[in-house]
Amino acid sequence: QVHLMESGGGPVQAGGSLQLSCVASGDDGTPNLMAWFRQAPGKEREGLAALNSYMGSTYYADSVKGRFTISQDNAKNTVYLQMSMLKPEDTGMYYCAALPRAPPMTARQALGGRVYTSWGQGTQVTVSS
Numbered sequence: 001q002v003h004l005m006e007s008g009g010g011p012v013q014a015g016g017s018l019q020l021s022c023v024a025s026g027d028d029g030t031p032n033l034m035a036w037f038r039q040a041p042g043k044e045r046e047g048l049a050a051l052n053s054y055m056g057s058t059y060y061a062d063s064v065k066g067r068f069t070i071s072q073d074n075a076k077n078t079v080y081l082q083m084s085m086l087k088p089e090d091t092g093m094y095y096c097a098a099l100p101r102a103p104p105m106t107a108r109q110a111l112g113g114r115v116y117t118s119w120g121q122g123t124q125v126t127v128s129s
Contacts, residue, residue, distance in 0.1 A: 002026040002118040004096045009123030012086055016127075020081040022096030022120060033102030034079040036070060037113060039122075040092035047111030048094075049081060052102060059107035064090075086127045096120040 008020040024030050035050035049070035050059045058070055069082040079096065097116035109115055 002031055002098050002100060004098055004118055004120035006094065006096045006120045006123040009094060009125045011126045011128065014086060014088055014127055014129050016086050017082070017084040018086065018125060019083070020094055020096075020123060020125075022079045022081075024077045024079070024098055024118075030072065030074045030077045030079075031098035031100040031102070031118070033099040033105075033110065033115070034070075034072065035097045035110060035113075035116065036068075036079075036081045037095045037097060038090070038092040038125075039095070040089075043092075045095075045113060047113055050107070050110035051079065052104075052110065054102070055104055059110045061111060083125075086125075088127045088129045091125060091127045093122040093124055095122045 003025045006022045032054040033052045036048045039045045048064050051070045067085045072079045098118045099116050
């Protein structure tokens with residue numbers, strides 16, 4: 001079982017930057033597949049970015065490509081989401097998700113959400129115009 005704890009959310013003005021962190025704890029160390037999701041009020045959960053450290057692969061949703069960067073620090077069991085050029089439509093609750101010993105998969109699977117076995121409680125990001 002992997003426990004995930006997000007932090008780093010808060011209010012930010014449009015055009016600004018924010019870095020989210022997600023610390024993984026448990027017996028498996030840092031899971032090899034970790035991802036960030038967002039859920040805005042009244043909208044479905046959206047996969048934003050995923051990182052498979054075994055494959056050396058990263059995946060991004062078109063809505064954040066070029067603006068968001070996912071990275072991982074295995075020594076700290078932490079995955080980050082660096083967000084820049086933020087827009088009001090980036091507002092939402094941001095969740096970290098993990099799957100230990102993940103097999104190879106497509107970007108669609110990694111950003112789809114169904115494969116993940118652990119989820120954090122979320123951190124709120126509010127972007128004002």
